[in-house]
Amino acid sequence: QVQLVESGGGLVQTGGSLRLSCAASASMFSINAMGWYRQAPGKQRELVAAITSGGSTNYADSVKGRFTITRDNAKNTVYLQMNSLLPEDTAVYYCRADDRLGFAYWGQGTQVTVSS
Numbered sequence: 001q002v003q004l005v006e007s008g009g010g011l012v013q014t015g016g017s018l019r020l021s022c023a024a025s026a027s028m029f030s031i032n033a034m035g036w037y038r039q040a041p042g043k044q045r046e047l048v049a050a051i052t053s054g055g056s057t058n059y060a061d062s063v064k065g066r067f068t069i070t071r072d073n074a075k076n077t078v079y080l081q082m083n084s085l086l087p088e089d090t091a092v093y094y095c096r097a098d099d100r101l102g103f104a105y106w107g108q109g110t111q112v113t114v115s116s
Helices: none
Strands: 006-007 010-012 019-025 031-039 046-052 057-059 067-072 077-082 091-099 105-108 110-115
Touching: 006 010, 010 019, 019 031, 019 091, 019 110, 031 067, 031 077, 046 067, 046 077
Parallel strands: 010 110
Antiparallel strands: 006 019, 019 077, 031 046, 031 091, 046 057, 067 077, 091 105, 091 110
């Protein structure tokens, strides 16, 4: 069982920056991949960025060049640095971890609101 606790959401103006953090209760070495997803009102949850245990990253086209995902294995934490934020980035952001047995775990979500 992996518990995930997200933090760092909030309200920011267009063009601003936020950094989201996701702390995992388990060692990062038991986790295969971690990612950030988001869900806006009336829309499906979508992948924003993901990072594997080997450090390979994947981004949604809409955030490439603006968002950066990193992981700190010593702190069992994954970060999402979000720059040049746009109103369309407004959503609840969820952290997800996939362990090496293939089970997926989700955080409780953190709200990001970008005002125009």
